[in-house]
Structure formats: C-alpha cells, structure tokens
Amino acid sequence: METTITSLIEELSKYLETAQITQNETLLEQHSKDESYHAPHKPLAVIFPKDTTDVQHITRCCSQFKVPIYPFGVGTSLEGHVIPNQPGISVDFSLMNNIVEINPEDLIVRVQPGVTRTQLEKELKKYGLFFPVDPGADATLGGMAATNASGTLTVKYGTMRDNVRTMEVVLANGTTIQTGTKAAKSSSGYHLNGLFVGSEGTLGCITELTLKVFGIPEHIAAGRATFPTVHQAIEAVVSVLQAGIPIARMEIVDEDSILQVNQYSELDLSIEPTLFIEFHGNKSGLAEDMAFTEQLFSDFDCTNITFESDTAARNQLWEARHNLAYAYVHGYKGRKMMITDVCLPISYLADAISHARLMLDIYGLPGGITGHVGDGNFHIVLMFDPHDEQEIQFAQELNEKVVAYALERGGTCTGEHGVGTGKKKYQQQEHGEALTVMRQLKQALDPDQIMNPNKIF
Amino acid sequence: METTITSLIEELSKYLETAQITQNETLLEQHSKDESYHAPHKPLAVIFPKDTTDVQHITRCCSQFKVPIYPFGVGTSLEGHVIPNQPGISVDFSLMNNIVEINPEDLIVRVQPGVTRTQLEKELKKYGLFFPVDPGADATLGGMAATNASGTLTVKYGTMRDNVRTMEVVLANGTTIQTGTKAAKSSSGYHLNGLFVGSEGTLGCITELTLKVFGIPEHIAAGRATFPTVHQAIEAVVSVLQAGIPIARMEIVDEDSILQVNQYSELDLSIEPTLFIEFHGNKSGLAEDMAFTEQLFSDFDCTNITFESDTAARNQLWEARHNLAYAYVHGYKGRKMMITDVCLPISYLADAISHARLMLDIYGLPGGITGHVGDGNFHIVLMFDPHDEQEIQFAQELNEKVVAYALERGGTCTGEHGVGTGKKKYQQQEHGEALTVMRQLKQALDPDQIMNPNKIF
Known part of the structure; x- marks a missing residue:
C-alpha cells in the first residue's frame, strides 16, 4: 500500500497544488475519527479539493490505483461514516x-x-x-x-x-x-x-x-409543556398528530436530560418530562392551534405549559435543546457518548420509550432520553466508561435491544444518523432481501468498491 | 413467439386457475392501450394475479421464458406505460x-x-x-x-x-x-x-x-379568483408561494378550458383566466390566510374572488376542475387528446405559459391550459385530428417546443404523467450522464429486460 499511495500522490500532484495534499500527522489524526465512540483509523493522506474538477481528478486517480476514498465534512457523524477503516485517503471538502x-x-x-x-x-x-x-x-x-x-x-x-x-x-x-x-x-x-x-x-x-x-414564518410561538411521566407526554404528542395540528417542532426531553441541560446552559427548568414545541403560521391561526394543543395536553395531565413568542427567549429555549448532547459530554467528563437512534410508527412510541428507560435502568448506565417524537424518532444519550469492558458491553447490548424492539414493530434502526459502521449489523434484519438489491446497486455504480467501502454493507 | 407463449401459459397453468389466464380478443384489445394518443399493441395474453404468490409465479415463469411483463392497473396512463409494444403479457391487478x-x-x-x-x-x-x-x-x-x-x-x-x-x-x-x-x-x-x-x-x-x-381538515375553504390575463394569475400564484401562505390547492384554468368546463359540467363560470384555490386549517387561521391572499391577488388586478366553505359547493367546484380532460374529449368528439406535462422553477412559470399559449395559436390547434401551478406544473390539453397527418405533426412539434422551453430553464419534461414511451426522446437531454446511471440500475435489477421493457429508456 505504501508504494501505491506514493504513486497516487505523485499522480494527483499533476492536477492539484501541493498544499491540497497532506500526510501531516495532526491532520491524519483529525481525519481518523468522528464525534462518536467508534474506533479511529488514520487515512494514508488527506486531500482538499477546491472544485468539481479536482474531485473528478481525485476519483479517477483513486479508481486507477484502486485506493478507497473517504469523504469528510466536519466529522460530526455519530456512526463512523468518515472513518477510513481500510487504507485509503480522506477527501476533505472544507475548501x-x-x-x-x-x-x-x-x-x-x-x-x-x-x-x-x-x-x-x-x-x-x-x-x-x-x-x-x-x-x-x-x-x-x-x-x-x-x-x-x-x-x-x-x-x-x-x-x-x-x-x-x-x-x-x-x-x-x-x-x-x-x-x-x-x-x-x-x-x-x-x-x-x-x-x-x-x-x-x-x-x-x-x-x-x-x-x-x-x-421565515410570519409568526412563531414556542413552548414548553411538562408532564408527570414520559409516557403521558408521548400520548399527548400522538393526540396532537392525530388531530392534524400543523406542529413545527415537537421534542421530548426526559428528567435526566433536563438536569444536564440545566447544568450546561445554566437554566432552572423544572425537572420533569418536558415537551419542547413550536408553531409556525399566521397570528390568529397560531392562537387557535396553541389553545387546541393546550386542551389536548390537559387530557394527559400536563402539569404546566408556557409559550414564548419573543425571539430571544425562543432561541434560548431551542439552544438548550440543541446543546443536549454536548451537555451530556460536559456533564460526564472522561466517559464516551453513544446515541441510539430508532424511529417507529407513532402508536408504539410511548411503549418504546418506556422500554428504553427500563433498559437504561437495568444496565445501570448514566443517560437520558430525548428525541424528535413528532416523527416517532428518539435517542438514548448514554455515557459509558471506555476503559470499562463491562460498560462497553452493556452499552452495546442496550443499543441492540432498543433496535430489536423497533425492528419488531416495523420501525428502523436509524431515523437520522445513518448506518456508517455502527448500524451495519442490523441491515439484514431490517431490510431482508432488499439488502441484496442495495448491494446490486452499489456493485453497479462502484464495482471496485472505492467509494467509502465497508460502510452500510 | 407463438410456441413460447403456449409454453408459458402451460407453465403458468400449474400455479394459476384457468380463469386467471385469458387470450380473449376483447380483453387483449382492452389491454392494448391507455387513455392517450399512443398507438395500441395487443398483449399475447392477459393474466390476473390474485395475490403476491401469483405474481411471484408469473415473474419466475416469464423470466424462464424471457417473455416481457406489462403491469396494468385501469389503463389511465397518458404516456403509453401499459402498452405491450413488444410481444409479451399484460398483468392486470384488478383482482x-x-x-x-x-x-x-x-x-x-x-x-x-x-x-x-x-x-x-x-x-x-x-x-x-x-x-x-x-x-x-x-x-x-x-x-x-x-x-x-x-x-x-x-x-x-x-x-x-x-x-x-x-x-x-x-x-x-x-x-x-x-x-x-x-x-x-x-x-x-x-x-x-x-x-x-x-x-x-x-x-x-x-x-x-x-x-x-x-x-380530514377541520376547516376547508375553496375559492375561485379571476384575472385579466393568465400571466397576472401566475404572478399572483408566485406571490402567494413566496409569502409562505400554506395553500392546499392552487390551479390555473384558462379561458378556453373554462368554456369546456361550462359546457361539460353545465356551469356558468365567467370566461376569464381563473385560479381555483383551497385552504386547509383552523377557522381563524383560514380567515387570515384568505384575507392575505385576497390582498396579494388584488396587486395583480384580480377581477373577482369568491370563497365556498359549504361542502357541496366545494365538491362541485373541484369536480369541474377534475373533469377538465374529459370535458375536452367530450367537447371535441372524433379528435384525440394530447396532454403536455412540463414543470419548471416557479420564476419561469408565467413566461412558460405565455409561450405555450403562443405555440397553440401558431399551430392553430384547439386546446387550453390548466395545471397545478403551485408546483410549477402545467398542462396543455390539445385536441388533434388523428386522421390529419399535419395536425399530428403539429401536435408533436408543439409538445417538443414546450418541453425544450422547460428543459432549457432547469425544468422537467414530465411533472406527474411519467415517461412511458411518450417522453423517452427527452430523457437524454434532461438527464445527460445520469441517464447512463439509470440504465445501469435497470441492468442490475432486470438483466433480461422483462419488466415493462422499452419504457423510460
């Protein structure tokens, strides 16, 4: 491989500037990993294309030398997508x-x-x-x-x-x-x-x-609603969806996650299962949607509901939600983060989340539940000790159980993070014969397996 | 082919009941065509599967004998999709x-x-x-x-x-x-x-x-708005889209088409370019959306706007719109219908429709313009004499010019009718190298070309 990469770089140098090709150790290191727990692997080189023509040269040269290409954005993947787990080059699109x-x-x-x-x-x-x-x-x-x-x-x-x-x-x-x-x-x-x-x-x-x-919508109203249990919160979500209220955002954050959010974002939110919601539309339409939502929520024992239409207050509310994963990383220094990502038909959602909480408790791992429950998609953010073999084992078992629960109910192993390497093992169960079709498409378009090989399949 | 079809039917008879396989002339005739102007071709036989297992037997047998399969619903295609233009069998899903x-x-x-x-x-x-x-x-x-x-x-x-x-x-x-x-x-x-x-x-x-x-939405309001010109009507559409008003339907029907609708549906609508619109939502939200729409429409010299929230009146309004194609067929007995189907970025829509009207006038063909203008999709419904070589030629030229206009502006040759055989000739221009990729996918999944061959490609 060493002579191959030398020849590849020599060939690429005909088309690219010297500064666009690097084997600098720091850069190799930086392109070896994503934001998740997946094991890093360094690329043989990092290439920085400046335009489409550069990318054409890169793919042609890599094809010629049969060297794998690993596309790289900013490395925020959670399932190992950007990791060069076979010897190959990282193609960084930052230019x-x-x-x-x-x-x-x-x-x-x-x-x-x-x-x-x-x-x-x-x-x-x-x-x-x-x-x-x-x-x-x-x-x-x-x-x-x-x-x-x-x-x-x-x-x-x-x-x-x-x-x-x-x-x-x-x-x-x-x-x-x-x-x-x-x-x-x-x-x-x-x-x-x-x-x-x-x-x-x-x-x-x-x-x-x-x-x-x-x-940008004429009017936006965001709110927080708290419930005695996550189960009731999710039942409230389902009732809003079934009523056809055109909700723009509908997120669950459980008690443990509210605790992390409070600490990280210096807030003082009530430690209860909370729905973060948002409406977009015209003024009178929103008022009616909010009133109807409030009424539906009260059927599920909503303990408190507040709305913010002031932009700054809304932004603070959503920033807290968006920073949740970082809040956990910050709150559990030294631990690694694993985020599950199943998505199910909404009728199974409340029970699926109860099951997930039970699994967290049984395995005794620190973590909480959050998610885009309007889509039936939820995450367990769990923090494990990467030096504790048993915790690693437990984290993986937990992920497997949560995925199995979703797949048995017509759901998917990943609602939004993708397969990468982390969800490869569930592909056969989820797709059955359709996985063969996917392989046939891959084979038709990338017969030499140079495009991000060993991901998905 | 005759011995092949005999062997195929013999093989199929092992799995299907006699009544599920037919070579009855009337049925062959009925499965030879769609609702459009495309030339009919009779299948060698028509097969009526009752379940998935039957379809599996049919595809396996057809694969074995390399006999093409032409799936058939109720034959309402407008681009020849269901026509067996090579010797093969029609698979009718009506059971x-x-x-x-x-x-x-x-x-x-x-x-x-x-x-x-x-x-x-x-x-x-x-x-x-x-x-x-x-x-x-x-x-x-x-x-x-x-x-x-x-x-x-x-x-x-x-x-x-x-x-x-x-x-x-x-x-x-x-x-x-x-x-x-x-x-x-x-x-x-x-x-x-x-x-x-x-x-x-x-x-x-x-x-x-x-x-x-x-x-079913809590509240529905439908309306009709008339404009001095089609161009102004379309500009009004664009302004509603850009304002982000969540419109549920937004249809143009030009003067010629209103005339046909009046005759066919026994209505007395004003013979002006008309937008048929609809809103779905809650009561106060709709009121505000309708008021805002009315205000935007007035900027484009809207001559009249009326809303119906009564269900029967709304249904009548939309039935008139839905029956438009049949109104033309009825109004021009003895002629054949050709419906163009381009879709463009909305900024080009007003000019594209003006161009289409100009082409209709230049070629002197009877027809009108209608379409789902909220998506940038419009149709010319044109009626030509199938026994007049020059009219056939003119109709085809017109279609080509309308498609060329759309493709040059980043649009597509078909917004909703599909390619079938009618739009095959535009595929290379629209897709370029991507067409090669499509062919590779087809080749990977249907190497013997038995699934509706010669369609799209």
Whole structure:
C-alpha cells in the first residue's frame, strides 16, 4: 500500500497544488475519527479539493490505483461514516464552502458541500429565508445530505431528502451527474436524487447541492409543556398528530436530560418530562392551534405549559435543546457518548420509550432520553466508561435491544444518523432481501468498491 | 413467439386457475392501450394475479421464458406505460383490490395495487381520513405509485413518492422485497422506496403499498379568483408561494378550458383566466390566510374572488376542475387528446405559459391550459385530428417546443404523467450522464429486460 499511495500522490500532484495534499500527522489524526465512540483509523493522506474538477481528478486517480476514498465534512457523524477503516485517503471538502447562489424567487439555493448549516443560516437570514433541516451539530450540508440528516423541524418540513432538489455528484469512475432538476416535482426517470441522498458517500462524492428554502414564518410561538411521566407526554404528542395540528417542532426531553441541560446552559427548568414545541403560521391561526394543543395536553395531565413568542427567549429555549448532547459530554467528563437512534410508527412510541428507560435502568448506565417524537424518532444519550469492558458491553447490548424492539414493530434502526459502521449489523434484519438489491446497486455504480467501502454493507 | 407463449401459459397453468389466464380478443384489445394518443399493441395474453404468490409465479415463469411483463392497473396512463409494444403479457391487478388495513392511530393504510383512488377515498371517509394524491383519473394506487402521480393537493401534501411509506415489490427474478419501513423517516440503507416509486414497472411489480393518510381538515375553504390575463394569475400564484401562505390547492384554468368546463359540467363560470384555490386549517387561521391572499391577488388586478366553505359547493367546484380532460374529449368528439406535462422553477412559470399559449395559436390547434401551478406544473390539453397527418405533426412539434422551453430553464419534461414511451426522446437531454446511471440500475435489477421493457429508456 505504501508504494501505491506514493504513486497516487505523485499522480494527483499533476492536477492539484501541493498544499491540497497532506500526510501531516495532526491532520491524519483529525481525519481518523468522528464525534462518536467508534474506533479511529488514520487515512494514508488527506486531500482538499477546491472544485468539481479536482474531485473528478481525485476519483479517477483513486479508481486507477484502486485506493478507497473517504469523504469528510466536519466529522460530526455519530456512526463512523468518515472513518477510513481500510487504507485509503480522506477527501476533505472544507475548501469547497461557497454559497453559490441564493434564489429567493424560486425559493432555492445552490451550495458547495463544505458549507455548514450555521454558515447557510446566517446568509439566508439576510433574505428573510431559512433552511429547515437542523441536526444538533453544525454539520456540512454535504454530510447532512449523505446521511439524510433531519432534526427538530422535520415533523413539519421533512428530512434532507425532502429538501434537496438536485445534487451534482462525481461517481467512482469520475463521471459527473445531476441527480434531479430545479423543478418542484418530476416523474421523469428514476429518482436518483432520493437514492444518492442518504447513500453515505458509498455511490459518489457530492460536489454541489440545490436546496429548498423557506420564508421565515410570519409568526412563531414556542413552548414548553411538562408532564408527570414520559409516557403521558408521548400520548399527548400522538393526540396532537392525530388531530392534524400543523406542529413545527415537537421534542421530548426526559428528567435526566433536563438536569444536564440545566447544568450546561445554566437554566432552572423544572425537572420533569418536558415537551419542547413550536408553531409556525399566521397570528390568529397560531392562537387557535396553541389553545387546541393546550386542551389536548390537559387530557394527559400536563402539569404546566408556557409559550414564548419573543425571539430571544425562543432561541434560548431551542439552544438548550440543541446543546443536549454536548451537555451530556460536559456533564460526564472522561466517559464516551453513544446515541441510539430508532424511529417507529407513532402508536408504539410511548411503549418504546418506556422500554428504553427500563433498559437504561437495568444496565445501570448514566443517560437520558430525548428525541424528535413528532416523527416517532428518539435517542438514548448514554455515557459509558471506555476503559470499562463491562460498560462497553452493556452499552452495546442496550443499543441492540432498543433496535430489536423497533425492528419488531416495523420501525428502523436509524431515523437520522445513518448506518456508517455502527448500524451495519442490523441491515439484514431490517431490510431482508432488499439488502441484496442495495448491494446490486452499489456493485453497479462502484464495482471496485472505492467509494467509502465497508460502510452500510 | 407463438410456441413460447403456449409454453408459458402451460407453465403458468400449474400455479394459476384457468380463469386467471385469458387470450380473449376483447380483453387483449382492452389491454392494448391507455387513455392517450399512443398507438395500441395487443398483449399475447392477459393474466390476473390474485395475490403476491401469483405474481411471484408469473415473474419466475416469464423470466424462464424471457417473455416481457406489462403491469396494468385501469389503463389511465397518458404516456403509453401499459402498452405491450413488444410481444409479451399484460398483468392486470384488478383482482388484487383489497384495502388490507386502515390504521388511524399511525395514520397509515395498507392496500393492494389494484385499489383505485375513489375506492380508497370512500373507505377512508368512514374514519375521518383522506389520501391526498388526486390525479384527475380514477387510477389505481399501484399505477399512481408506478408513475409518481400527483395532483391538485400536491402543493401542500406532496406527490405519491412523498406519501408511499413502503411497498412490497416482486422483482424480475421473483424475489419479493419491502422498499421501506413503517417509520415516518429513516436513514437506514439506500432509499429503495424513492427509487421504485416512479420506476414505471421497469424494476418490478408492486404487490402492496403502505400509504400515509391524513385527518380530514377541520376547516376547508375553496375559492375561485379571476384575472385579466393568465400571466397576472401566475404572478399572483408566485406571490402567494413566496409569502409562505400554506395553500392546499392552487390551479390555473384558462379561458378556453373554462368554456369546456361550462359546457361539460353545465356551469356558468365567467370566461376569464381563473385560479381555483383551497385552504386547509383552523377557522381563524383560514380567515387570515384568505384575507392575505385576497390582498396579494388584488396587486395583480384580480377581477373577482369568491370563497365556498359549504361542502357541496366545494365538491362541485373541484369536480369541474377534475373533469377538465374529459370535458375536452367530450367537447371535441372524433379528435384525440394530447396532454403536455412540463414543470419548471416557479420564476419561469408565467413566461412558460405565455409561450405555450403562443405555440397553440401558431399551430392553430384547439386546446387550453390548466395545471397545478403551485408546483410549477402545467398542462396543455390539445385536441388533434388523428386522421390529419399535419395536425399530428403539429401536435408533436408543439409538445417538443414546450418541453425544450422547460428543459432549457432547469425544468422537467414530465411533472406527474411519467415517461412511458411518450417522453423517452427527452430523457437524454434532461438527464445527460445520469441517464447512463439509470440504465445501469435497470441492468442490475432486470438483466433480461422483462419488466415493462422499452419504457423510460
């Protein structure tokens, strides 16, 4: 492999500048891991493309030398997506971070894959626009598309797949394609856009994204509602969904997580299971939606409900929610974080969360439950001691039990984090014969297995 | 081929009842065509599967004898999808028409592919639910998924692809897969669901669909607004979209089409470019949305706007819109209908429709413009004399010019009808290198080209 990488770098040097190719130890180290508990592996080199042409050269050269490519955004993955677990190169998109076009008339933007979520948000605000996919981390848009990320606003605005209109993708053989058009809908040919979003870099490198954006809603009201039990809170969520109230956000944070949030964000929230909710719309419509929600919540013994329509107060409320994972990392120094990520039909959600809490208690691991319960998606944030073999074992067993519970009820092992290496072992059970079809598609588009190999499959 | 079909029928007879296999001339004739102008071709036989196992036997036998399969719902396609343009068998799903499960708690239903839109609607009404994809025709859900159908409600509720949660599909080799899960979202593996919806029977036969359903909105208000010109009407549409008003339906019907509607539905609507609109929500929210819309419309010289919240009046309004294509067929007896179907970024929509009207006038063909303008999708319904070579030529040229106009502006050649055979010639221009990728996927999953061959590609 050492002579191969030398020849590859020699070949790449014909097309790229010296500064775009590095084997610096610090950089290799930085590209060896993500934000999760997965074991790091250093790449042989890190390459920084500046444009699509560079990416074409990189894929052609890597194809020629059969060296794997591991695309890298900012490394906020939670399932090991960016880790080079076979000898290969890391392709870092941080130099491709231009917002190419903001088109308020068509409500679309074009961005390079290295643009981060908050970078885009800041720019869109100037136009009265926003992009509605908000995972906790300040991930790149390329990474978010690769994993079909979602977040707190997904219950109203959808996932990345729903908000990517088309992408430019460089395939393993160096060919560049557009996965869709700029039209709002199409019945023309196979839906490559849906296939490439969520394909985790295993079918090609995303080099540009055209995204849907939305006008910042005229009126926003956010609120917090507390309940005696998580079970009652979730039943309240289900009743709101069934009533068809167009909720924009609906998040559960359990007692343990409220405790972490209070400590990390210096807040004084009541230590009870809490729903964080938000409504978008016109003034009178919101008032009626809030009143109806309050009425439904009272059927489930809601202990307190407060609304904030002031922007600063709302932002503080959601910042607390978004910082939850970091609150745990901060609160349990020396421990590693594992985040489960199942998603189920909503009728099973309350019981699934009770089961998850029970598992946490049985295994005696510190952690709490949070999630985008409007979608049926919840997370256990659990903190384990990476030097304690039994705790590692327990954490893994717990994850397996939570996943098994979801799969037995028609759910999925990952609602938004993706498969990477962490969820590979559940793919056969979840997909059955469909996994064979996925392998056939991978084989058709990447016969030499150079695009992020050994991920998903 | 004659001996092959005899052997195939002999083999199929081992698994199916005699009545499920027919070579009756009337039935062959009935399965030779769709509702459009495309030339009919009779199948060698028509097979009526009763369940998934039957479909597995059919695909295995057809694979063995390399006889093409042409899936058939009720034949409402407009682009020749169901036409056996190579010698093969038509597989008619009309016996697989059970609504398997209605699950109001999870807001999903399971149906067999032969269930029609109005059959489902009738049943869902009993539960206070509705399914939001409403093409004009009373198509089967299987056919609607195959073409990624959409309709008047798509601007709010999305296309078939957005509303199919998972499907059971029998592949060319007889393997049966589930394309997704029952969870509201997933980042697990490739998005096969999005790939199979809209694949027009070229990758497999749909044998069951799990669909999202919605509670019938608490309040619905529908209205009609007239404008001096189509251009102003479309500019009014764009302003409503940009203002983020959550419109549920937004349809244009031009003067010529209003004339047809009046005649066919015995109405007396003012002969002006008209927007048919609808709002779903709570009472006070609707009032505010309607007032804001009225205000925006007045900026574009709206001549009259009326709202109906009475159910019967609303139904009459939308029935008139839904019957538009039939109104043309009725109004121009002896002529054939061609419906164009482009979709563009909304900023180009007003000019695209002006261009379309100009083309109709230049070629001197009778017809009008209508469409789901909230999505940027519009149709020319044009009526040509099938015995007049020059009119046929003109109709085709017109279609080509309208498609070229859309493709040059980042649009698509088909917003909702699909490719079939009618839009094959535009695929290279629309998709470029991506078409090669589509071919590779087809080759991977149907190497013997037995699933609806020669469609899309």
